[in-house]
Amino acid sequence: MFTLIKNGRVYAPENLGEKDILLVGQTIAHIADTIDLPKSLSARCISAEGQIVTPGFIDLHVHIAGGGGESPATRTPEIQLSKIVKAGVTTVIGCLGTDNVTRTPESLLAKAVQLDEEGISTFIYTGTYQVPPDTITGSVRKDIALIPKVVGIGELAIADHRSSQPTYDELCRIAAEARVGGMIGGKAGVVHLHLGSGARGLTQIMRIVNETEIPVGQFLPTHVSRSPELLEQAIEFAKVGGNLDLTAETENVDFLMPVKDAVSRLLEAGVPLGQLTISSDSNGSMPTFDEHGRLIKMGVGEIRNLYTAWKKLAMSAIPLEDALQLVTSNPAKRMGIFAQKGTLEPGKDADLVIFDDDLTMTTVIAKGRLMFHEGRLLAKGTFEE
Numbered sequence: 001m002f003t004l005i006k007n008g009r010v011y012a013p014e015n016l017g018e019k020d021i022l023l024v025g026q027t028i029a030h031i032a033d034t035i036d037l038p039k040s041l042s043a044r045c046i047s048a049e050g051q052i053v054t055p056g057f058i059d060l061h062v063h064i065a066g067g068g069g070e071s072p073a074t075r076t077p078e079i080q081l082s083k084i085v086k087a088g089v090t091t092v093i094g095c096l097g098t099d100n101v102t103r104t105p106e107s108l109l110a111k112a113v114q115l116d117e118e119g120i121s122t123f124i125y126t127g128t129y130q131v132p133p134d135t136i137t138g139s140v141r142k143d144i145a146l147i148p149k150v151v152g153i154g155e156l157a158i159a160d161h162r163s164s165q166p167t168y169d170e171l172c173r174i175a176a177e178a179r180v181g182g183m184i185g186g187k188a189g190v191v192h193l194h195l196g197s198g199a200r201g202l203t204q205i206m207r208i209v210n211e212t213e214i215p216v217g218q219f220l221p222t223h224v225s226r227s228p229e230l231l232e233q234a235i236e237f238a239k240v241g242g243n244l245d246l247t248a249e250t251e252n253v254d255f256l257m258p259v260k261d262a263v264s265r266l267l268e269a270g271v272p273l274g275q276l277t278i279s280s281d282s283n284g285s286m287p288t289f290d291e292h293g294r295l296i297k298m299g300v301g302e303i304r305n306l307y308t309a310w311k312k313l314a315m316s317a318i319p320l321e322d323a324l325q326l327v328t329s330n331p332a333k334r335m336g337i338f339a340q341k342g343t344l345e346p347g348k349d350a351d352l353v354i355f356d357d358d359l360t361m362t363t364v365i366a367k368g369r370l371m372f373h374e375g376r377l378l379a380k381g382t383f384e385e
Contacts, residue, residue: 008048012344013324056090056351058331061279064094081381090351090366100128129157144181152190160196188336225262248309259309280306
């Protein structure tokens with residue numbers, strides 16, 4: 001199948017100006033000022049005149065198999081393909097959270113395979129909030145090295161009353177296992193950390209960075225915009241080279257700082273843009289607890305929040321090409337999938353989004369397949385009506 005996208009303003013994510021893009025099957029074949037195909041060649045042509053063409057979004061923190069764990073009533077559902085597509089997301093990294101009793105790495109892997117077969121690209125983290133980690137092979141190192149979809153471990157909880165309160169030595173051992181597993185398997189081997197509201201914050205991780213040989217880039221803490229105090233601690237982590245993941249704000253959840261405000265503060269503090277990513281925490285429960293640890297309010301992450309928070313950022317805080325890095329090239333680099341994902345280049349996967357001038361999404365293409373076009377959803381999951 002040949003697909004020719006004509007006359008779009010291409011952000012790859014850097015601004016390339018007006019270009020044509022030729023897709024052949026699941027791959028970007030060519031990008032040029034003008035591409036003319038022989039009339040004898042059957043090709044689908046999409047006009048992007050006056051529109052913006054970007055890489056597909058990468059969401060590196062999605063509870064694709066559902067989340068929860070604060071009570072039986074908080075069990076959130078598995079994510080549906082249509083919601084992913086309508087958010088402009090073409091690649092997801094799945095994770096588990098609090099509940100490692102009724103949710104398992106095996107079921108997470110199965111859900112990732114399902115979504116992949118339905119049309120998007122998927123990867124997962126092994127493990128859950130808890131230590132010792134729940135794995136598929138019995139080893140963090142083996143999971144990362146041997147299972148193609150496993151890119152790291154997470155979300156491992158620290159500074160949270162729901163975590164297993166891992167010790168310094170336990171965190172060192174897990175990070176070392178992830179690093180070596182990544183080296184053997186040619187993966188990122190990232191340690192994806194859930195940061196709770198506890199006062200310790202990133203203290204243990206900073207100690208590991210200062211006292212061991214494990215490089216700071218091995219860690220990726222998320223929810224760092226949970227509070228102004230935590231964000232300031234994250235700034236210190238970033239100043240020694242650490243990467244940070246911001247969680248998109250969610251309606252009716254008041255403990256998350258808006259992404260545009262968090263990014264503005266981080267840039268003001270001198271944190272390089274290349275160290276920042278945004279994720280949705282989609283399908284994860286978002287509880288609010290009182291000072292005694294009692295559940296008082298419950299929200300849920302939606303994958304559409306990634307697009308919404310990114311759009312506010314791009315329209316008010318930083319240039320479009322800069323904002324795009326946080327949901328395209330930066331997460332691709334963090335997850336070790338930059339060779340295939342994150343930018344529009346010949347040879348890379350044909351994952352694209354097309355927007356109107358006001359950043360209203362008009363078209364989503366995943367692995368060369370037209371998933372959403374002109375306001376119509378063209379791809380649904382196996383059991384979606």
